[in-house]
Amino acid sequence: MKFIKRSDRTQPKVSLILLDWSVRESFHLLDYLGKQDIDRDLFEVIIIEYYSRISDAIRPFEAQVDSWLLLEMPNDCYYHKHLMYNAGIVTAKGEICVICDSDAMVKKGFIRSIITEFENNSGIVLHIDQFRNARKDFYPFNYPDFAEVTGKGCINKVGGKTRGVMDDKDTIHNRNYGACMCARRADLIEIGGADEHIDYLGHICGPYDMTFRLVNSGHREIWHQAEFMYHTWHPGQAGEDNYLGPHDGRHVSTTALDALISGRVLPLLENAAIRQLRLSSDKSGGTNQFEIAPAYLDTWRKDKLRAGKQWIAGKTSRKVRHGFVVNRTPEGFIGYPKVLDHPTFSKAREALELRAATESMLLERLDNEIPGRLRRLLPVISTLTYLSRAFGLAFLYLQRRLLRFSQGVV
Amino acid sequence: MLLTNRIAFRWHQFRDETQGLVEGFQSLVVNLVYLRLKFPEKQSFVVILDSRREAIMLWLLWLCNILPRYKVWVIRRTGDLELRSQRDFGGEMLLVASARVFCKHYGLLVELRRQRRFIVL
Structure with missing residues (x-):
């Protein structure tokens, strides 16, 4: 592990944790963070890089970065975002940790909204949803207006809000849990931080693992109704060709869902530094405390996850x-x-x-x-489910195509 | 992304998600049968689902005498669940929710789980 930069802010209220695993092409969030309408000392920005790359995309906004940590994982190790979350939580000096997209746009009241929400509510985990625009002419990122991102090409705007925030049918899939998650650092430590289990290796992961366990421990999950992030299209955003852990078919981790269902609060695999903080009376932590278990260097090796050119999905x-x-x-x-x-x-x-x-x-x-009659019926149930799903999805696909066509987006 | 890759990606997504649905419903049915066989004293409960298709299948399984006839709530929106749980809240019956419906409406169901007998299958 190596620090490129260490925060000298003494008492920030909010710590923003931004991640990279040598893939990010743009960190334009940093530009928007430089235009916030509150005192800059109230928040700190922490960048966690999984490998050893010193990203050129950060250089133009380096003044906005307070801590910049390289985890220096070997290149043959697959990325694990939860390890980076934990590094951020241990490093953070702020009372509130914010884990969010680093390639999204935010308005100038973004940080103020987060602080206000935590001042007005206790025992919460706060999420902020994201407007997403599918227009390819915003790539490479060319600083469109907020109105442009929510205008033509926006795929989830309903009545001035995101579809996810308006939705009450399937929130888990329609809201973007990875866009921005905010929780008190002490609460995150209390639930054992992010789960470093191998099920969360690669693309199937996210801060919702912690959200679900915070909900299990009695916290209220709140989605901000007025503040949003704004995301424009870039290649590879759907996790194509990534290693996928066990998921429900729509890229939500079944291990995280199992935790929610069973009411589990602690992670399956807790980071040693987080455990130390959880069990100690001094939760202030510090940048020198973070530990990476040596076993990960072997179990997360890319060649162990592959059979030929294919990933072996969901080793669990x-x-x-x-x-x-x-x-x-x-x-x-x-x-x-x-x-x-x-x-x-x-x-x-x-x-x-x-x-x-x-x-x-x-x-x-x-x-x-299983009783014989039921066992014989199981394939029938399976076939009926496949057929009805195929018809349902074909209908949905045509409906969406027509909507995009009417908006003039190909 | 190449068109073939895109089609393959979507196909995998469809297959995985549908398999998840199939597994979820099979899990519910098998465990209901198991409850009936091994814990006959705990027969009185309400099954909460999010799909009319699954409710019809449960009804067909009752017709085939594989399952007893349960009271089934089909919940499509969180608002429906709020209404149902208020109206039927006084009952001491065990609530059995499918994993899928629990995950869809967990904000409310986590609260319900803290207040009464409730299992997720």
């Missing part, structure tokens, strides 16, 4: 199949119905769980637990 020790949880342990495999995860039924778990030496043996035994 826990799977769910036909409603049974399958856990890999050093002694073999254990399977039990998912309902036994619930505290009401967990007492019966030990008596009802099945064990086998290999995964295939266990799956066969689990299949035999």
Whole structure:
């Protein structure tokens, strides 16, 4: 690890944590942060670079950067954003940590809105959604007006707000949880920081892992109704050709969803520095405390995640199949119905769980637990679901195409 | 991105998401059957879903005598859930929500989970 720059701001209220893994072409957020309508000493900007690149994209805005940390991970290691979040949390001096996109635009009241929201509410985790524009003529970024970004080509504007903020049908998929997440640093430390489990390696990750666990620990999740970020199109924004951990098909981590469902608060794999802060009475931390577990240099190696040119998706020790949880342990495999995860039924778990030496043996035994008639019906249910989804998506696709066509965007 | 890559990307997305839906519903049904077989004393509950298709499938499984006939709430919007939970809140029945509906409306359901008997499958 190496610091290019260290913050000399003594008591910032807000710490902005911006990430790069030698891929960012633009850090124009920094330009907008330089135009905020509050005292500059009230916030600090921390850049965390996963590898060793000193990005030229930051140089024009270097005056806005307070801390610039290179984690110096080896090039053959795949990126893990949660490790960078934790580095930011440990490094932060501010009371409120803000994890947000570094290639988005913000209005001059952005930081003030965050501070106000935390002054008016206690026990919250705050998210700010993002207007997204699909026009390719804003790339490379050429400083369009805010009105231009929310105008022609904007794919999620409804009644002056983002579709996600207006939505009450499927918020998890329609809101952009990765755009901007704000939480008190003390609260983030209390839940063990970001989860460094291998399931979050690569593209399937995000601060929502912490949001869900904060909600489980009793915090209220709030989405700002008046403040937004503004994002313009750039190549590779959908994570194409990235390694993907286990996800629900729409790039939301199933491990994070499992945490939400089960009510889990602590991460599966906690960073040592965060744990030290969590257990100590002095939470101030410091830049020299951050630690990277040496085992990651091996387990996150790119060649371990590939079979030929293909990524081996979602290497995980826990799977769910036909409603049974399958856990890999050093002694073999254990399977039990998912309902036994619930505290009401967990007492019966030990008596009802099945064990086998290999995964295939266990799956066969689990299949035999399902009554014969239901087992025969499962493929029918599966086929019906595929067919109805195909019709539904074809309808949705045509509807969106027509909308974009009517807006004049190809 | 090449058109072929784009098509492949979308296909994977469709396949993964639909497989997730299939797995989710199968998980719900298998665990409901398991509850019926192993914990017959806990039969009285309400199943919360987000899809009419899944509600119809549960009804068909009842017709086939694979599942008992449960009270099913189909919740499409958070507002519907607020209304249903207020109206039926007094009951002592166990609420069983599918993982999908829980994730869609977790803001409200996390609160409900703290206040009454509630499991997510």
